[in-house]
Amino acid sequence: MSDINFYKPTTIKEAVDLLQNQNYLAIAGGTDLVVKIRNGLFPGIRALVDLGALPLKTIKQENGKLIIGSGCTMSQVISDPLVKEYFPVLTKAASTVGAMQIKNAATIGGNIANASPAGDTIPALYSLEAVVIITGSKGQRQVPIDKFFTGPGKSVLQTGEIIEAFSIPLRKTSGSFLKLGERRAHAISKINMAVSTWNDGKNHFRVAMGSVAPTVLRCEKAEAVLEGASLPLTEEILEQAAEIAMSTASPISDIRSTGSYRKRMAGVLAKRALKTL
Numbered sequence: 001m002s003d004i005n006f007y008k009p010t011t012i013k014e015a016v017d018l019l020q021n022q023n024y025l026a027i028a029g030g031t032d033l034v035v036k037i038r039n040g041l042f043p044g045i046r047a048l049v050d051l052g053a054l055p056l057k058t059i060k061q062e063n064g065k066l067i068i069g070s071g072c073t074m075s076q077v078i079s080d081p082l083v084k085e086y087f088p089v090l091t092k093a094a095s096t097v098g099a100m101q102i103k104n105a106a107t108i109g110g111n112i113a114n115a116s117p118a119g120d121t122i123p124a125l126y127s128l129e130a131v132v133i134i135t136g137s138k139g140q141r142q143v144p145i146d147k148f149f150t151g152p153g154k155s156v157l158q159t160g161e162i163i164e165a166f167s168i169p170l171r172k173t174s175g176s177f178l179k180l181g182e183r184r185a186h187a188i189s190k191i192n193m194a195v196s197t198w199n200d201g202k203n204h205f206r207v208a209m210g211s212v213a214p215t216v217l218r219c220e221k222a223e224a225v226l227e228g229a230s231l232p233l234t235e236e237i238l239e240q241a242a243e244i245a246m247s248t249a250s251p252i253s254d255i256r257s258t259g260s261y262r263k264r265m266a267g268v269l270a271k272r273a274l275k276t277l
């Protein structure tokens with residue numbers, strides 16, 4: 001990596017201007033990117049644009065939303081009292097990302113921009129109906145998280161654009177995040193599952209799962225079965241939702257797991273996660 005230049009802009013405009021160059025890449029915590037560069041995945045890269053000095057590290061309330069800066073680390077997300085109080089599913093998902101060293105460096109923006117179908121905060125943000133706030137040279141645009149990903153490692157982000165923040169409707173939710181990895185801790189997900197529920201006169205449910213398709217999937221058919229159901233959920237509804245989750249999953253086999261195991265576990269995890277609500 002010695003022939004790669006390094007820039008550390010202090011304004012978003014400066015960062016976006018630098019990133020207009022096709023051969024420059026944004027870097028946040030570097031926990032994904034440095035590994036990929038070392039593995040030769042970006043041979044044409046001429047410079048890294050470090051987002052670490054930009055004002056992207058706050059979590060604040062604004063107009064009925066919680067705005068989470070893309071530069072917030074997993075440790076910051078985990079310890080934030082508002083995230084804990086309103087979005088327990090996100091606290092739980094961030095808690096499963098790597099060991100302490102990774103949590104202290106890895107950002108939520110990097111987890112999303114990396115666009116891995118196994119990224120742990122992705123299903124959590126799906127279940128909270130988060131919106132991705134993107135900034136580029138033409139200004140800002142907002143994309144619902146379930147429209148952000150276009151394939152494994154791919155998203156709607158264009159050259160020169162960065163994720164500035166995530167905007168989440170500020171409502172009290174209950175949530176659960178479960179993940180299966182090779183080990184109980186510090187492992188990339190073979191499959192992960194996030195469920196959230198909130199009440200605005202009736203109960204609403206969101207179910208999303210990762211590593212079971214080219215992008216994280218929202219399981220809308222299961223949500224329809226759950227809509228309005230009271231808690232705790234009955235065994236019959238749990239079974240129905242689990243069955244739907246299993247049939248919705250269309251996973252591949254890879255080095256981490258077989259497709260058939262992942263499909264079966266989609267049902268098991270959906271049931272377990274919903275049961276804890």
Ligand SMILES: Cc1cc2nc3c(=O)[nH]c(=O)nc-3n(C[C@H](O)[C@H](O)[C@H](O)COP(=O)(O)OP(=O)(O)OC[C@H]3O[C@@H](n4cnc5c(N)ncnc54)[C@H](O)[C@@H]3O)c2cc1C
Nearest residue numbers: 028029030031032033097098106107109110111113120163
């Ligand atoms: C040992 C180890 C264990 C891990 N365990 C887990 C795990 O359990 N769960 C999990 O989900 N992940 C895991 N990861 C992957 C990684 O830590 C996360 O995906 C992390 O959140 C990436 O964030 P980062 O800030 O390090 O991103 P970086 O590596 O800096 O960047 C990742 C990608 O996102 C782009 N990018 C970063 N920030 C922005 C932004 N604001 N706007 C636009 N593009 C941006 C970069 O250009 C790059 O393409 C692990 C990695 C390692 C090395």
